[in-house]
Amino acid sequence: MEGGSCLTMHSITIQQPWTFTRKKIVGTFTQQLEVFGCDSEVLHLDLWLQGNHMENPDNKREVVLLACGSFNPITNMHLRLFELAKDYLHETGKYKVIKGIISPVGDAYKKKSLISANHRVTMAQLATESSDWVEVDDWESSQNEWLETLKVLRYHHQKLASSNPDNSLQSAVPLIKPGRKRKQEANRYIPVKKNQLSPETKGVPQLKLLCGADILESFGIPNLWKLEDITEIVANHGLVCITRAGNNAQKFIYESDTLWQHKNNIHLVEEWITNDISSTKIRRALRRGQSVRYLVPDAVRAYIEKHNLYSPESEDRNAGVILAPLQKYARGCKQEQTL
Amino acid sequence: MMKSRLPLVLLACGSFNPITNMHMRLFELARDHLHQTGRYQVIEGIISPVSDNYGKRGLVSARHRIAMAQLALETSDWIRVDPWESEQEKWTETVKVLRHHYNESLRSLQFRKELMRKNWPIERATEDFLSSLDPVSPELKLLCGADILKTFSTPNLWKEEHIKEIVEKFGLVCISRAGSDPVQYISESELLTRFQHNIHLVTEWIQNEISATHIRHALCKGLSVKYLIPDSVISYIKHYNIYTEESERGK
Numbered sequence: 001m002e003g004g005s006c007l008t009m010h011s012i013t014i015q016q017p018w019t020f021t022r023k024k025i026v027g028t029f030t031q032q033l034e035v036f037g038c039d040s041e042v043l044h045l046d047l048w049l050q051g052n053h054m055e056n057p058d059n060k061r062e063v064v065l066l067a068c069g070s071f072n073p074i075t076n077m078h079l080r081l082f083e084l085a086k087d088y089l090h091e092t093g094k095y096k097v098i099k100g101i102i103s104p105v106g107d108a109y110k111k112k113s114l115i116s117a118n119h120r121v122t123m124a125q126l127a128t129e130s131s132d133w134v135e136v137d138d139w140e141s142s143q144n145e146w147l148e149t150l151k152v153l154r155y156h157h158q159k160l161a162s163s164n165p166d167n168s169l170q171s172a173v174p175l176i177k178p179g180r181k182r183k184q185e186a187n188r189y190i191p192v193k194k195n196q197l198s199p200e201t202k203g204v205p206q207l208k209l210l211c212g213a214d215i216l217e218s219f220g221i222p223n224l225w226k227l228e229d230i231t232e233i234v235a236n237h238g239l240v241c242i243t244r245a246g247n248n249a250q251k252f253i254y255e256s257d258t259l260w261q262h263k264n265n266i267h268l269v270e271e272w273i274t275n276d277i278s279s280t281k282i283r284r285a286l287r288r289g290q291s292v293r294y295l296v297p298d299a300v301r302a303y304i305e306k307h308n309l310y311s312p313e314s315e316d317r318n319a320g321v322i323l324a325p326l327q328k329y330a331r332g333c334k335q336e337q338t339l
Numbered sequence: 340m341m342k343s344r345l346p347l348v349l350l351a352c353g354s355f356n357p358i359t360n361m362h363m364r365l366f367e368l369a370r371d372h373l374h375q376t377g378r379y380q381v382i383e384g385i386i387s388p389v390s391d392n393y394g395k396r397g398l399v400s401a402r403h404r405i406a407m408a409q410l411a412l413e414t415s416d417w418i419r420v421d422p423w424e425s426e427q428e429k430w431t432e433t434v435k436v437l438r439h440h441y442n443e444s445l446r447s448l449q450f451r452k453e454l455m456r457k458n459w460p461i462e463r464a465t466e467d468f469l470s471s472l473d474p475v476s477p478e479l480k481l482l483c484g485a486d487i488l489k490t491f492s493t494p495n496l497w498k499e500e501h502i503k504e505i506v507e508k509f510g511l512v513c514i515s516r517a518g519s520d521p522v523q524y525i526s527e528s529e530l531l532t533r534f535q536h537n538i539h540l541v542t543e544w545i546q547n548e549i550s551a552t553h554i555r556h557a558l559c560k561g562l563s564v565k566y567l568i569p570d571s572v573i574s575y576i577k578h579y580n581i582y583t584e585e586s587e588r589g590k
Contacts, residue, residue: 076360076547076566083563130570272553273567276546285545291367294360295545297566298414 060096062205063089065240066156068140068149069211070279071104072114073304074124075296077277078102082134085210085240088269098205100134101156108146109324113283113315117141119307126299146324150229153207153237161204208267209233213243216266217252219259220339223329227337231258238265244274256339286310344380346477347373349512350440352424352433354551355388356398357576358408359568361549362386366418369482369512372541382477384418387436390425396589397555399581401425410571433481434501437509441479448476481505485515485540488524488531503530510537517544558582 065085071078082100089095104120105111117138124136140152216239219230233239243249249268253259259266277295285292287310292301304310322330349369355362366384373379388404389395398404401422408420424436488511491502505511515521521540525531531538549567557564559582564573576582 079566083565087562131565272557273550274546274548278545281545290371293367293415294364295547 061094062203063095063097064099064101064156064160064205064207065097065210066101066103066153066207067210068103068152069105069215070109070111070114071102071120071124072111072279073120073282073296073300073309074102074127075277075279075282076294077275079127079131079134079297080271080275081210081212081242082131084242084269084271085267086133088267089240095206098133100131100210102128102134102136103140103152103156104136104138106141106143106146108144110146110318110321110327111323112318112321114318115309115314119303119309123300123303126303127297129299130297146328148226148229148325149209150226150232153209153233157204157207157237160207164204206238208238208240210240211242213241213249216241216249219256220252223326224323225325226329227258227339230339231262234259234262234265238262238267240267240269242269242271244271258339283310283315287312287315345378346382346475347379348383348385348440348444348477348479349381349482350385350387350437350479351482352387352436353389354393354395354398355386355404355408356395356551357404357554357568357572357582358386358411359549359551359554360566361547363411363415363418364543364547365482365484365514368514368541368543369539370417372539373512376539379478382417384415384482385440386412386418386420387424387440388420388422390427390430392428392430394430397552397587398589399586403575403579403581407572407575410575411569413571432498432501434504437479437481437505441509444477444479478510480510480512480539482512483514485513485519485521485524487511488513488521488528488538491531492524492528499530503534506531506534506537510534510539512539512541514541514543516546516548517542555582555587559584559587 065082067078067081069078086097086100089097102124104117104124105114107114107117121136121138121141128134128136137156139155140147219225241249253263253266253268282292282296285295286304292304296304349366351362351365353362370381370384373381386408388401388408389398391398391401405420405422405425412418412420421440423439424431490496513521525535525538554564554568558576
């Protein structure tokens, strides 16, 4: 984007709600629009906000972080992801992280050693009691069937959009519908159907998927993700990906046309301590009667002990069962998709 | 007859500036390892923060470092913090801290023995019988990272006779991360090789390297350290505004 010109918008004082559709633009705005070189009927919300940001430095883009996963069990590392992501986004000066959501996967995921969602949700709740911004949501885990990550994102996005009292954006639903082929453009536009956009309105918070580099790289595993899902995730929502050595993740993005196109929406955050507290290792330690203190929150440790959650038997759950997404996609999807 | 386990106490020396989850994890790892050998019963863990006279840059007052360690250890039923070393006027060599705590445990043992003798009727109080009841004096071992072994070979850092006393009379429990090879440090030293039976090597498979230096830097920059150090310690640091640009620059 020829960045310089669009930023002149910040010098205009906004007194009343105005309209964005091209036909109703009057006077100087028409000029500005032409400078943008906009073809479509909508303005890129981000550009407007960027301009606004210069005028009102407090008017940062609100972000909600969503982490999906087994959380089997939740560990200090999972919790750290949120803290790292929040610090990173705040340091850019452009974002304000207002909420973190932990969404444990449902039992229908059929991953090996996955214990009941009830326990996993409870442990996550215990773990986040001391946090004033990270919470647990059990919508995903209470569904009977396994849900694609994109569906979870869409659900939470809708929830955010409808609960925002100032928000009069009619549609906060991403543009791309499944099955439709669209030419992928960088920086997906959010349609602004209604015209009330006052300066007090910050719009619907951006919902970003928070994950480790392993999730990013799992995009490349055949039949695990649908290409159109990945595209919609990075185009309409965005990723905040915590990595240890940034290089692998950067390389992975470089080697993927889809990811490269939306790389501005993929934030790589380098973790500055070597934190390898994986749930697998926690379960292994527990089976061997070893201590997991200081690796998981104390309340979680106590809960696990009380209910004797992890054993050689629990580790064998779903042994031999095919993972839900692989079952779902392998059935229909035979063609190779290039990420 | 079941061979009873030897009671053992773990002592960790260091700045603890501030104490982190990793410091406490070392104790848990060491205890699990020693219990698994079947030979030991770890009865106590002691954290001994260094005194302010150590002169390390960025070292905040011992008062705070002790308080933070106490807060961190509130939920532990076997690890405690001991202020003796921090109260000494001059910097104390590690071997002297070991000697002090060993003597302390002997003293309390003596006290307990006296108590026990008083409780047994005279007819049964044969020396043999009493000896079998007598609590055994616990072994005291230095808990540390395996890189300590490497520092033993640094010229002038340790006194040779101190190293000998530490490994011969007390013993080491060294934690190293997966992939590193502490055995080579032992084999490179004749002294360490001689007492290798008294050097317990423990591998940390779940990497969780929380450097206190990084913690301090993060705090100075206003970054989050939640889940790396206990919440109670974070509150304490914020309340007293302990780690700042100034404190990092040092005196």
